[in-house]
Amino acid sequence: MRTIRISDTLIIADQPTETDIINLRDQDFDTLINLRPDNEDPDQPGSRVERATAELAGLHYSFIPVSVASITEADVEAFGKALGQTHGGVLAHCKTGTRAAILYVLSKALKEEMTDREIRAFGQSIGMDLSPASKWLARQRDRKPVVKGFFDPRTWSVQYVVSDPQTRQCVIIDPVLDFDEKSGATSTEHALEILSYIEANGLSVQWILDTHPHADHFSAAHYLAERTGAPTAIGEKVVDVQRLWKDIYNVPDFPADGSQWSKLFADGETFSVGNIPGKVIFSPGHTLASVTYVIGDAAFVHDTMFMPDSGTARADFPGGDAHLLWRSMQTILGLPEQTRVFTGHDYQPDGRAPRWESTVGEQKALNPHLAGMTEERFAEIRQKRDLTLPMPKLILPSLQVNIRGGRLPEPEANGTRYLKIPLDFLEGAAR
Numbered sequence: 001m002r003t004i005r006i007s008d009t010l011i012i013a014d015q016p017t018e019t020d021i022i023n024l025r026d027q028d029f030d031t032l033i034n035l036r037p038d039n040e041d042p043d044q045p046g047s048r049v050e051r052a053t054a055e056l057a058g059l060h061y062s063f064i065p066v067s068v069a070s071i072t073e074a075d076v077e078a079f080g081k082a083l084g085q086t087h088g089g090v091l092a093h094c095k096t097g098t099r100a101a102i103l104y105v106l107s108k109a110l111k112e113e114m115t116d117r118e119i120r121a122f123g124q125s126i127g128m129d130l131s132p133a134s135k136w137l138a139r140q141r142d143r144k145p146v147v148k149g150f151f152d153p154r155t156w157s158v159q160y161v162v163s164d165p166q167t168r169q170c171v172i173i174d175p176v177l178d179f180d181e182k183s184g185a186t187s188t189e190h191a192l193e194i195l196s197y198i199e200a201n202g203l204s205v206q207w208i209l210d211t212h213p214h215a216d217h218f219s220a221a222h223y224l225a226e227r228t229g230a231p232t233a234i235g236e237k238v239v240d241v242q243r244l245w246k247d248i249y250n251v252p253d254f255p256a257d258g259s260q261w262s263k264l265f266a267d268g269e270t271f272s273v274g275n276i277p278g279k280v281i282f283s284p285g286h287t288l289a290s291v292t293y294v295i296g297d298a299a300f301v302h303d304t305m306f307m308p309d310s311g312t313a314r315a316d317f318p319g320g321d322a323h324l325l326w327r328s329m330q331t332i333l334g335l336p337e338q339t340r341v342f343t344g345h346d347y348q349p350d351g352r353a354p355r356w357e358s359t360v361g362e363q364k365a366l367n368p369h370l371a372g373m374t375e376e377r378f379a380e381i382r383q384k385r386d387l388t389l390p391m392p393k394l395i396l397p398s399l400q401v402n403i404r405g406g407r408l409p410e411p412e413a414n415g416t417r418y419l420k421i422p423l424d425f426l427e428g429a430a431r
Contacts, residue, residue, distance in 0.1 A: 012101055027089070108135050216345075234289070297336075340358075
């Protein structure tokens, strides 16, 4: 194993053997970071073997699989987080060590602790070509809009602040209101994190957008609207979801007319984020009301497709349809190849770090539910897979809140709010 010292705590390396990993603890290492996607080479151990070996050696282990061409801001943040959580030495490895060095300098650059000139000089000092890092930073500066993702590990949800760097206008997409199902407690931790980012970057909120009524977390749209004064919006087909769940919850007086939002978007309707054009694409299949927001070169697809290593969303909720989901995805895949695709969940396969950004081209080539697939075959696979999935643990509480635009039920006479849960409605969930 060839190593290069990068800082007081970080050493980068090429591929370590299992014996190398076992010996790290005796060399005062605390953490192992693996940056290699599985199956990059036939002779590499792979993430599962590395994780097991690292745990046997008493090391913390982070799996952040990247290629130089597909590094995202989420990857850089995950690398920086892994470095920040250690109390000893860190070994970060890829095939040659180059990706580790690139992620290191990018993590410094995003915190404004390293300039392009300093990156070049640093690369020369360690004998590595780090020009891909400078090119990555240049692409990030040129891209519009600026997209900041916020990952919620409790629900595996990703929330977004999407901004125009010229006008400092922004929209918030799919914000999460924290809910603990064990205690029934709600909080605004994630919403406040979003507000802190907006304040720190001098942004002004134009819209608060939901892609659909979520089945696995409460929406913070109403709370954030009260805090910012910004209007809320969702796709116009939300009224169909409201009518469906109004009957399920047996709330005959509930107004199923979409009046809980400031605006209901029609398919093809346009809007803007500062000077950046936006468009709404009706994307049913996961739910009756799902929409995709395309803002500049970025598409926010939420529960249609996931990251390429994770496939696509389920289509077995009330009102879902696998065939409609396939057709919705084909519309999204008709966007330009370099369109950035931002998903609303990441379930971290094989324990890798959270990721939420890909491209249309990557989805076409790498997503196993899309590449070389037909509609009939996809529907067959999707429906068979959905039969094995448990219902989301928050589906019944969440939809009661989210068909109300994120509003909690009104307090009853004793001042307490209550959720109404239909029993034995979702078949098979108790098995």
